[in-house]
Amino acid sequence: MPNTKNILIVGVGGQGILLASELVAKVALSKGYDVKQSEVHGMAQRGGSVSSNVRYGDVVYSPTIARGEADVLLSFELLESLRWLEYLSPRGVAIVNTQRIDPMPVASGKAEYPKNIEEKLQQKSHALYIIDGQRLAEQAGHIKAVNVALLGVLSTILEFDEKVWQTAIKNRVPAKTVDINFKAFNLGREAVSRN
Amino acid sequence: MKKLLSGNEAIARGAFEAGVDIAAAYPGTPSTEILENVATYKEIYAEWSVNEKVAFEVAFGAAVGGKRSLAAMKHVGVNVASDALMTASYTGINAGMVLISADDPGMHSSQNEQDNRYYAKFAQVPMLEPSSSQEAKDFTKLALEISELFDTVVMIRMSTRICHGKGVVQLEDRVPYMKKDYTKEPAKYVMIPGHARKRHVIVKARNAKLKEYVENVPVNIIEKGSSDIGIITSGVSYAYAREALPDASFLKLGMTNPLPINKIKSFVQDHQTVYVVEELEPFMEEQIEAAGLKVFGKDVLPDVGELSPELIRERILGVKTDVPQNGELPGRPPVMCAGCPHRAVFNALRKHRTTVSGDIGCYTLSTLPPLNTMDSCLCMGASIGMAQGFIRSMDKRKADRVVSVLGDSTFIHSGIPSLVNAVYNQAKITVVILDNRITAMTGHQENPGSGKTLLGDDVKPFDFEAVSRAIGAGYVRTVDPIDGMELDRVIGEAIEYQGTAVVIAKRPCVLVEPNQFPGIMKIDKELCTECKLCLRVGCPSISIHDGMVTIDQNLCFGCSLCQQVCPQDAIHRITS
Numbered sequence: 192m193p194n195t196k197n198i199l200i201v202g203v204g205g206q207g208i209l210l211a212s213e214l215v216a217k218v219a220l221s222k223g224y225d226v227k228q229s230e231v232h233g234m235a236q237r238g239g240s241v242s243s244n245v246r247y248g249d250v251v252y253s254p255t256i257a258r259g260e261a262d263v264l265l266s267f268e269l270l271e272s273l274r275w276l277e278y279l280s281p282r283g284v285a286i287v288n289t290q291r292i293d294p295m296p297v298a299s300g301k302a303e304y305p306k307n308i309e310e311k312l313q314q315k316s317h318a319l320y321i322i323d324g325q326r327l328a329e330q331a332g333h334i335k336a337v338n339v340a341l342l343g344v345l346s347t348i349l350e351f352d353e354k355v356w357q358t359a360i361k362n363r364v365p366a367k368t369v370d371i372n373f374k375a376f377n378l379g380r381e382a383v384s385r386n
Numbered sequence: 387m388k389k390l391l392s393g394n395e396a397i398a399r400g401a402f403e404a405g406v407d408i409a410a411a412y413p414g415t416p417s418t419e420i421l422e423n424v425a426t427y428k429e430i431y432a433e434w435s436v437n438e439k440v441a442f443e444v445a446f447g448a449a450v451g452g453k454r455s456l457a458a459m460k461h462v463g464v465n466v467a468s469d470a471l472m473t474a475s476y477t478g479i480n481a482g483m484v485l486i487s488a489d490d491p492g493m494h495s496s497q498n499e500q501d502n503r504y505y506a507k508f509a510q511v512p513m514l515e516p517s518s519s520q521e522a523k524d525f526t527k528l529a530l531e532i533s534e535l536f537d538t539v540v541m542i543r544m545s546t547r548i549c550h551g552k553g554v555v556q557l558e559d560r561v562p563y564m565k566k567d568y569t570k571e572p573a574k575y576v577m578i579p580g581h582a583r584k585r586h587v588i589v590k591a592r593n594a595k596l597k598e599y600v601e602n603v604p605v606n607i608i609e610k611g612s613s614d615i616g617i618i619t620s621g622v623s624y625a626y627a628r629e630a631l632p633d634a635s636f637l638k639l640g641m642t643n644p645l646p647i648n649k650i651k652s653f654v655q656d657h658q659t660v661y662v663v664e665e666l667e668p669f670m671e672e673q674i675e676a677a678g679l680k681v682f683g684k685d686v687l688p689d690v691g692e693l694s695p696e697l698i699r700e701r702i703l704g705v706k707t708d709v710p711q712n713g714e715l716p717g718r719p720p721v722m723c724a725g726c727p728h729r730a731v732f733n734a735l736r737k738h739r740t741t742v743s744g745d746i747g748c749y750t751l752s753t754l755p756p757l758n759t760m761d762s763c764l765c766m767g768a769s770i771g772m773a774q775g776f777i778r779s780m781d782k783r784k785a786d787r788v789v790s791v792l793g794d795s796t797f798i799h800s801g802i803p804s805l806v807n808a809v810y811n812q813a814k815i816t817v818v819i820l821d822n823r824i825t826a827m828t829g830h831q832e833n834p835g836s837g838k839t840l841l842g843d844d845v846k847p848f849d850f851e852a853v854s855r856a857i858g859a860g861y862v863r864t865v866d867p868i869d870g871m872e873l874d875r876v877i878g879e880a881i882e883y884q885g886t887a888v889v890i891a892k893r894p895c896v897l898v899e900p901n902q903f904p905g906i907m908k909i910d911k912e913l914c915t916e917c918k919l920c921l922r923v924g925c926p927s928i929s930i931h932d933g934m935v936t937i938d939q940n941l942c943f944g945c946s947l948c949q950q951v952c953p954q955d956a957i958h959r960i961t962s
Contacts, residue, residue: 239720254551298929
């Protein structure tokens with residue numbers, strides 16, 4: 192559907208991708224949109240490649256995003272951003288975390304980690320944000336807050352105001368981590384203005 | 387109230403709202419979260435059964451006893467339950483019962499992509515196919531009504547994208563179900579041949595009535611569009627096709643067994659070209675063509691893997707999606723976790739040059755490099771039976787070193803009868819039970835070995851050693867897989883043993899007990915000679931960069947397996 196917004200969130204199992212996409216979906220729902228969110232469980236904890244589709248609009252039918260139609264590609268890992276790049280629309284925005292996680296073929300010396308990833312991303316995205324999510328999360332107070340820091344970046348591109356995001360985060364994360372997550376979220380937002 | 391729910395959560399909610407009182411399942415992706423969510427409603431008795439057949443029987447017994455029930459399982463689980471299902475169709479129910487079959491087109495986490503819609507036809511039971519979370523909830527309630535209306539189990543066929551996809555669902559309140567009386571009725575519930583012959587006639591009469599009912603059931607909907615292209619579809623395929631073909635007309639079928647043939651006939655007549663859009667097998671297409679109607683289906687769309695809006699657009703409208711290619715990228719296959727207790731066992735089995743008859747669980751990942759250990763994996767529990775075939779057909783040198791490997795939950799699921807068979811038929815095999823105290827692959831569900839039920843009750847843990855001895859295995863040992871020397875010795879002894887040997891490798895899953903080791907491992911760069919033996923254990927925390935081997939401090943749990951294989955004594959434990 193033409194007015195549907197497509198957000199593809201990708202990375203490696205264990206990086207907090209499913210929580211991030213759940214938050215995006217909840218934010219869209221709270222603004223009255225029809226929402227579909229789709230991911231595949233099962234291998235998520237085993238270090239495999241993970242992708243989650245979030246789509247919102249007046250009416251959303253398909254749970255998955257077609258290649259070339261993602262408005263935003265939010266990638267938690269460099270190699271994965273390249274793997275899913277074909278899903279990004281030519282008018283789309285890529286937000287890419289600088290973390291590198293070697294897959295088994297690379298870790299065992301059987302394959303090479305691709306080079307010049309930034310260049311390739313630059314060529315194929317309308318706008319590109321390269322974000323050191325680890326550093327933002329550490330600044331916020333916990334390395335696990337990378338996903339919320341990256342959501343902070345995403346929030347500057349989407350139409351929803353800060354308050355809605357904060358409510359969604361507050362309702363979802365453990366109470367004692369709310370402050371850290373708010374801080375990570377804000378650092379993500381600030382990172383965009385510096386980028 | 388509106389809420390964002392996965393299809394699985396919506397099924398659970400539907401069961402709750404419909405007054406279901408009893409639910410049973412065996413975990414299996416993509417179905418697992420159905421029972422996990424049912425268990426959050428305290429009004430419902432929910433259990434992990436030991437396998438899908440038992441789960442079906444528990445739910446069926448509850449329905450016959452007079453309360454509404456639900457059984458949930460993945461598609462291949464229905465194979466296990468099918469013995470019960472085929473005859474439950476003859477007896478019918480008392481209170482309503484719904485069977486959820488969660489299919490996995492594309493095999494995201496399965497050994498095959500069988501299309502379970504055929505089970506509904508085979509067993510002659512009605513079937514509904516939701517295409518969204520809202521429908522998953524609504525259809526669960528409708529299924530229970532149809533179940534009682536026609537005195538039959540009703541099947542709901544889900545697929546991975548519906549199970550795990552989230553969508554907006556309107557919540558309603560629970561309407562408690564008025565328990566039905568149970569009266570003894572052997573002619574209905576005791577399927578001796580004399581009774582079954584009469585029941586089969588009743589099944590046929592029921593089919594005839596269902597064929598009338600399905601013509602007017604409100605979940606079979608026509609959405610009017612252009613008269614050029616008509617689409618007949620169901621389940622997730624509807625969601626894909628609706629997205630891909632906004633101008634077409636749709637006959638969206640919520641109930642697909644039996645098919646509303648008259649409704650389909652008039653829809654086909656009203657449109658110039660009609661496509662049947664369905665994932666996997668031509669289940670509807672063949673029946674529609676058998677009714678003498680001209681439709682397109684598998685001649686344009688694939689009969690393997692998942693469909694997508696993109697694929698439908700390309701095959702039906704001829705619109706190709708032009709996307710740039712990235713070239714070859716290194717794959718990222720799932721791997722056994724760092725610190726996984728199974729890894730040590732496979733390193734030992736590799737050392738002993740065994741033929742490994744494998745099974746279904748996390749440990750199937752030992753098939754992939756660098757472990758490359760498993761020889762076969764067929765279905766739940768097959769490892770022990772197949773090993774008994776291996777030893778009777780392979781050359782003696784290989785036959786003497788056949789080892790079955792299966793997990794704690796898989797052993798309980800369907801390994802036990804096969805172990806009895808091995809002992810009874812004097813099979814000289816070694817059975818290794820990887821006892822990590824939990825059903826790990828599907829996301830850590832309790833099982834008899836873990837000593838907890840789905841509802842959180844503590845029970846006496848299943849005793850693998852006592853059961854193996856009671857079955858009559860001559861050599862039975864429990865070993866800690868992290869004790870490499872002892873594991874090596876025990877596996878060696880078991881292989882030498884001239885009879886059925888059982889080795890229980892017992893240690894909790896590292897994701898359940900992450901702090902079971904005192905500190906993590908580090909490589910002393912001065913002592914490391916880069917022999918790369920530690921890389922061969924296949925731990926994701928160990929990697930090589932520019933010839934230098936390192937252990938990722940954030941990933942290592944400290945299991946020490948790398949230390950045990952290091953010939954230079956260059957790996958040490960650090961505690962901080």
